[in-house]
Amino acid sequence: MEERLKRCVALGKEAAKEGQVASYIPELKKGNPEDVGICIVDLQGKVYGAGEFKKNFTLQSITKVISLLLALEDRGAEEVFRHVHMEPTGDSFNSIMSFEVKNPTKPFNPMINAGAMVVSSLILGDSPEERIQRLLAFTDRLSGTPGHVIDERVYRSEKETGDRNRSLAYFMKSTGIMEGNTEEILDLYFMQCSILGNCQDIAAMGAVLASNGRHPFTGERILKKENARIVKTIMTTCGMYDASGEFAVSCGIPAKSGVGGGILGAVPGVLGVGTFGPALDRKGNSLAGIRMLEYLAHDMDLSIF
Numbered sequence: 361m362e363e364r365l366k367r368c369v370a371l372g373k374e375a376a377k378e379g380q381v382a383s384y385i386p387e388l389k390k391g392n393p394e395d396v397g398i399c400i401v402d403l404q405g406k407v408y409g410a411g412e413f414k415k416n417f418t419l420q421s422i423t424k425v426i427s428l429l430l431a432l433e434d435r436g437a438e439e440v441f442r443h444v445h446m447e448p449t450g451d452s453f454n455s456i457m458s459f460e461v462k463n464p465t466k467p468f469n470p471m472i473n474a475g476a477m478v479v480s481s482l483i484l485g486d487s488p489e490e491r492i493q494r495l496l497a498f499t500d501r502l503s504g505t506p507g508h509v510i511d512e513r514v515y516r517s518e519k520e521t522g523d524r525n526r527s528l529a530y531f532m533k534s535t536g537i538m539e540g541n542t543e544e545i546l547d548l549y550f551m552q553c554s555i556l557g558n559c560q561d562i563a564a565m566g567a568v569l570a571s572n573g574r575h576p577f578t579g580e581r582i583l584k585k586e587n588a589r590i591v592k593t594i595m596t597t598c599g600m601y602d603a604s605g606e607f608a609v610s611c612g613i614p615a616k617s618g619v620g621g622g623i624l625g626a627v628p629g630v631l632g633v634g635t636f637g638p639a640l641d642r643k644g645n646s647l648a649g650i651r652m653l654e655y656l657a658h659d660m661d662l663s664i665f
């Protein structure tokens with residue numbers, strides 16, 4: 361396995377040369393495009409890693425999986441899906457057009473920004489502070505590693521420049537889909553995107569999903585089986601944004617990407633995998649991550665299809 365992962369990293373480094381580090385959030389420009397890492401956590405809790413698999417990065421849209429799981433555990437699926445659909449969009453993750461023109465009643469799915477903001481608004485807590493603390497504590501539980509924090513610089517950078525997300529949020533306020541204090545919900549969303557984690561953290565989360573909600577490190581059940589199933593399905597259809605269809609064919613692993621360069625993968629009944637490589641393609645997915653996951657899927661016969 362060590363050899364296989366080293367080979368992945370070599371392939372990932374090669375693929376990363378074609379990509380660009382995200383720049384629309386100024387602080388993310390500091391990412392090093394040559395960083396590449398991968399980690400696998402199997403369902404017995406064994407950890408295998410190569411490259412920069414212990415290096416922290418902001419989880420960004422990978423936290424859409426965490427917030428959806430928490431909202432599902434907090435509120436139940438019926439209530440969550442009263443506020444958000446579960447359909448792929450075919451448009452970019454922060455598209456306004458798709459949302460307003462095609463379907464103004466509720467956001468298409470929880471893996472695009474509009475849907476994720478509505479989902480975060482459903483997380484229980486009496487104050488924004490309590491909500492973000494619950495989200496951080498849940499990140500600790502899912503990853504099996506305590507002490508997750510927010511990258512304050514990325515958070516501030518996003519808050520200062522997040523006009524697109526602000527537009528989406530206020531549009532949803534105007535149609536009545538998103539209830540509550542819009543600025544507080546935006547703030548929660550910006551903070552959640554800035555949660556720091558590494559490949560091992562996201563591989564462990566993938567393993568929890570892969571084992572239908574049991575933690576591979578402790579055997580403890582931390583998610584309802586049904587919620588793990590729902591989230592894996594939505595990752596398959598929507599997790600790589602408007603590249604989800606192609607990724608399902610080329611790789612076939614339920615996955616979720618983030619513009620910080622991470623991808624979380626969950627192979628049902630087999631393993632969780634986390635990849636890192638901040639050089640992105642034009643759709644906002646990590647090039648190294650895609651290459652490594654495609655290689656792994658073929659080499660280990662991991663496609664679910």
Ligand SMILES: NC(=O)CC[C@H](N)C(=O)O
Pocket residue numbers: 419420421422453454473518525553617618619620644
């Ligand atoms: N694709 C992503 O990772 C997007 C998350 C980013 N924080 C944003 O809201 O634009």
